[in-house]
Amino acid sequence: MAFDWITGGSLPQFWKNYTSFFEDDNNALQKKYVVFDMDATGLDWKEDVILSIVALGVDGDAINVGEFIEIYIQQDKYTSNSIAAQGIVNNGAEKVVEAEAMIQFLNFAKDAVLVGHNVNLDIEMINQALKRLGLGRLKNQFMDTNVLYQKLKDLPDGTKTGLDEICDALKIDKNERNTISGNTYSTALAFIKMKKKLDI
């Protein structure tokens, strides 16, 4: 059974694999990033849960189109109100349980730097999901495109800039912005552009 570790007390294999990536502090020349975005039932990280996650790999300064994952999560307790609100059409894609989603996500992310727009909330949502599985918190470093934008434009700390506005400022086409995969793609483009400008 998939949930053996919960009762057995020992940590599951995927978690061991995941944590092992962080053991040797290898300084690979080409930094690895994973840009991700998610859809959740709400904005309260304690109460709400994740409905889907999209993640995209970035090697150094290049987006790897083929390195892409899209996970839909079965959340029985919740109605699909917020799904409708976000305009997500889940055309019958296979849904997985939250545990399986975490396995897939961590296998994908490995030790890459996680990048997202207003990433703190997303990270916390994942941490909560991991907590429900009796596991520790994410070990990855993470970067926030909102913070990068602050640095780029010398905005005061705490300024919130929407992804749309950033895309406009960076001349990124937004026609893909209605889905989370579109959001992820825009975030990734914004990320590689700002990364270059900030010389990270």
Next chain:
Amino acid sequence: MNNPIAQTVVDFLKYYPPFESLSKEDLQLIAINTKIKSLDKNEILFKGGDTTHTDFYVIKAGAIGLSLTSDAEEMLIDKCDEGDILGLRPFFAKNDYLLTAKAREESIIYAIPILFFQQFITKNAKVLEFLLESFASQTRNPHDKERSGKLLAENTIFSDQVADIQYFQPIKYTHNPITANPEDLLMFIAKTMTNSTIGSVIIQENQLPIGIITDRDLRSKIATGLFPITAEAKEIMTTPVITVPENISVAEAQMIMLKYNVGHLCVTRDGTDNSTISGIISEHDVVAAQANTPGVLLKQTRRATNNKELKYVREKLSDLIQNSIDKNIPISHISNIVAEINIALTRRAIELAVEKIGTPPPVRFAWINVGSQGRKEQLLKTDQDNALVFEDVEPAQYDAVKRYFTELAEFVTDSLNKVGYEFSPYNIVARNTQWCKSVTDWINQYNTWINAPAEKGIEISALFFDFDFIYGYPAIEEALTDNIKVKINKNKKFFAYMASDTLKNLPPLGFFRQFLVENDGEHKDTFDIKLRALEPLIDAARVLILSHGITDITNTYQRFKKLAELEQQNADLYDECAEAFNLLQHFRTEEGLKNDSNGRYINLSELSKTDKVKLKNCFEPIGNVQDIIKNRFSLTFIS
């Protein structure tokens, strides 16, 4: 697996060749192997000389310029934008990139692994065909002239398409040339030269070039007995030797040779004679490198068999002019080349017309270009002004002969029109029966202009005093010029009218030194550089040079240069006029190339501040030279 990001890549690629001929599945495979990169403005994607990348690139958004570096300067060869492919060189050649690709604006590019893409080339005949066709035909996209999905010149740099570019490429020359010491005996130097079949030896001291001995020196100084063959190198060497930097272009090498009248240039590390010798450029290197330049255009002109081929040459010529302007090659140099090709085009058009008519001309004749063509100042596609003069014939034959030549002129002017030279607004073309007549009729015509210069008559006739013999029997043209010379000599009335006509041109600047721009019409708020700046200079040069009885120099620049020689007291002013004229021509040519127009109207708001100042400085000599004309031809009495 569903991958919407790969889908956006597919949705983009599928509209551009060669991807359009690939299946959805193949495109999907390509997409998931694609990397997306961003380029900042001015970021370099790859540099000429860099080892090739493992990917080739498709531009998703933005624009990337391809340029070639020579003379330590970048020359833009091509600009690629959305859907264009670049970096394909590794498909065809194993060596390094030739061109530099630099983002001209912020860009997003798709990087597709070449190794991975290769399978689609072998699998899909259309893709292969596209790449091969592009490679062979030199148009970057053989299927679509609309500039989408191009393959770029970087693959095809050795082809004809970029022929004129070669003229501006770094010249190939002999590295590590044979040198000799100043104390070496001539006899031995000559032996070395003979053994290695070279035409020159650089004389060096501590690796620095101090002189050169060429075949010419041996001929003029040894063979004439001026020096014995036992003389030392330092006694007869030509010194100083002309030195140039490495990476000099063919065009520049040629110009320096012309400038110093030498056949060899010594290449040194930093271009001065205080650094080590690294090579030698001979005239032969220049000739060899030019296999594809103005010379070839001339050859193509001479071999053209129809209007289309002539038109092709004229189009290539525009590219050549653009490149020359970009490279800041002196405008007089460009004008000369362009004039030669224009003349060759006209000659060929005449030959083709004679063939078309089927019978040779009944009598001897001369084809003459007048106006700007006659002055060899035609850089852009402007009007054609020409005339035909035929030998005097018996009155009985006159009509038939005239009919033949009018028909001939009809063909010639028509084909020139098709090539891109529009008919002149005053209809001064040889097909007009008024400008196609016998020598005697022409002499009478000139005499009327000279002796009875009615204001209206002068306006047109001024053009006819700038004429250039193009084709036929030069003696006919000489008969005309001889007559003109005699008739205008000391002809006060004629010069007074010519001069007053010259001064009628509008001044370029207002009272507050501001540009006077057009007040209304299509060209509102632009500056008419032809009417207000160029024409006053052209007219002034004409009337002044004619007053010296010189009819064979028609080029405005050369007229001023000659005037500077003839009138020592005004030499400075005339030199200024000559320079101003060239600079103004430069402005006009650039404007014309930019807008594909005749460049007459300059949009001042597009000029930089320094350019405006430069332009204004050109106007000063105009006023001064007009003052000279006013005083010399006592105009105050007439007007």
